Amino acid sequence: MEVEYRSYLQSPRIWDTIRDPQKVGYILKEYVHNNGLFLKENPLKQELQILQTTPEGKIFLRIDPESLNEEGEITVYKTLSKHMEIGFRVDSINHEDGVVICSPEYVRIAKDGRILPRIEGLQGKVVAHRFHMLKKEQDSTKVLGTSGQILLTDLHKNILSEYPYSRLVFPSGKELSFEQELSKRTGKTIFVKDAISMDPLSKEESNGFNILDLKQELEEEMILEDRTKVYRSGKIQSFAIYPIYYKDPSGPKLVALGYAETKDRILDPAILKKYAELEDVFNDRIEDSNTLDVDIRQNVINASEGGILLEVTESQLVESFLHKPFFTADITFKMQAPLRFAFKIRHISQIGEIYLVGAEIVGSNDAKTNMTLLKKNLSFIKSV
Template sequence: MEVEYRSFLQSPRVWDKITDPAKVGYILKEYVHNNGIFLKENPLKQELQILKNSEDGKIHLRIDPNQVNKENEITVYKTLSKHMEIGFRVERVDDENGIAICIPEYVKIAKEGRITTRIEGLAGKVVAHRFHIQKKEQDSTKILGTSGQILLTDLHRNLLSEYQNSRLIFPNSKDLTPEQDLIKRTGKAIFVSDAFTLEQPPLNTLTNFEVMDLRTELEEEMILEDRIKFFRMGKIKSFVMVPLFYRDAMGAKLLALGYSESKDGALDPEILKKYKELEVVFNARIEDSNTLDLDVRQNVVNASEGGILLEITESQLVESFLHKPFFTADLTFKMQAPLRFAFKIRHISQLGEIYLVGAEIVGSNDAKVNMTLLKKNLSFVKSL
């Protein structure tokens, strides 16, 4: 019975490609021996057997003839310190004996090396559990609407309490000032230390935000004098206006404008850090409210010090991984304490009803200790 295989995600690799026949032949002779060679994108992870290396450079491979594509090509891979792919043109196939006579055409070697080699056969010996994942869907209309505005207003009240003349402006208003409209169009902040000349503080003090040259912008709009007159009439000596964004996988969406003014003197550029903190805290709160903990046990198929391959059978995990390729989970080796890591998903494929998920370790709650224990546990499992 044929098992359906599909690939959903594959992080791109950067390759060195070798096509010179002499160099390809040397690599095959020195590094590609009769073990650890697998057919690319084969759901059953079929290991191939090299039967013979002919003097004319042709390779005799034992292979299921059905695995040769319509273009009479096959690609095999081998992972040493770096991942390697070899492309063959199939000259002919002996259907009766299952032998393909192949001519090597290229070798591709991944530029990024593996931290350590994979240790196979871990199913039943190592499990991943206590997953902290992203929910499948998030209703951005609520975040950008009343619910998000209430949360942002509450955070603003606490984080900018020392700046009395501060408020939030929500950009869905039709009556925006020229400055507010500029921010909405450009996504840049405004910081004016002297509203009568539109002078800015030194650029090296304006961190984390891209700040526009308001004077130049208003000159181009031919409303410079009118706006300076407006600030004078309002007795505004200094002001700052900052775009605040909600950020998700689809990009940044303008949520509000933070506005602060002073009638006594120049505002402290430190206020920009407060607005940056406001944006960061808001996004963190939204992300926290959109995550869940799922304590299911999933087999680890193989692992190295750099990452793991998971056998996923829980549909909720699959939905989350396809939505956002990050998660945290515990790895538990048999008879050992769990180790918690953060992962970034590198590839996802489906084999029948099972999903194979390759994930890179990108962090830990106690990185130094946990990585030492992971290395020790992997060495112990390898020795069994």
């Protein structure tokens, strides 16, 4: 019976590809033996059997002929310290006994090694549950409207205590200055420490921020003299504009401009860091309000100290994972206390009605203790 296989997400790998026949032959001889060799993108995780290797380098494989694609090529993989894929050209097929004679064309080896080995056969012994994840549907209209402005204004109070000349400019329905409109259009930060000389900040002063060269922009628009007159008439000595974005999964959306100007002092570039922190806290608050908890149990198929492979049967989880590839969950070994980890999803595939989700451990509420217990539990399972 044919089982449908689909791949939804795969984090990109960086490969070293080898095509030289002698080098390919050497790798196959030294590293590819008759175990742990699997057909790529096969829903049943079909392990292949090498029956014979001829002096000319041709390989006899036992394989289900229906697994071959129309191009007469197959790709197999093996995971040692590094993930390896071998591409074969199919020369002939014996449908009666399921033997394929093929010629190796290339070997590609992932540059990132698997430092931590997988422990297999965990079904029924380890489960993941208490999932904390992002809602599939988020109400961005509230973020971009009054609710978002109220939250930003409240967070901005922390900046006012140190920079009383700072304010928020909400771009919807308001007339912006040329500089504010320029920041809104380009998405870049503007910082002018001297509105007369208009000299740009040094690399050290910029502190990693992508700051637009306003003087150059005004010269190109042929309005440098006009704008410096405006600064003089307003007695503006220094000013900064920082675009604040809501980081919507569908794309960033501008919600406000942080704006500060001084008349009797040089503005401290450190205010840019304050605006960046405000933006981060704002997005964290919005994300917290758009998360949900799903307390269902899903089997862990295999695991290592670096991550897990989940068997996911709950559609709500899959929808969230495809929407944003991060989640937090408890991992519970049989007869043990739960260990809570944060995960980043590396790949998602579907086999029939089941989804396989590979996720990397990226954090924990008690990293040192939980990682020690995870390692201990995996070692115990491996030993029995």
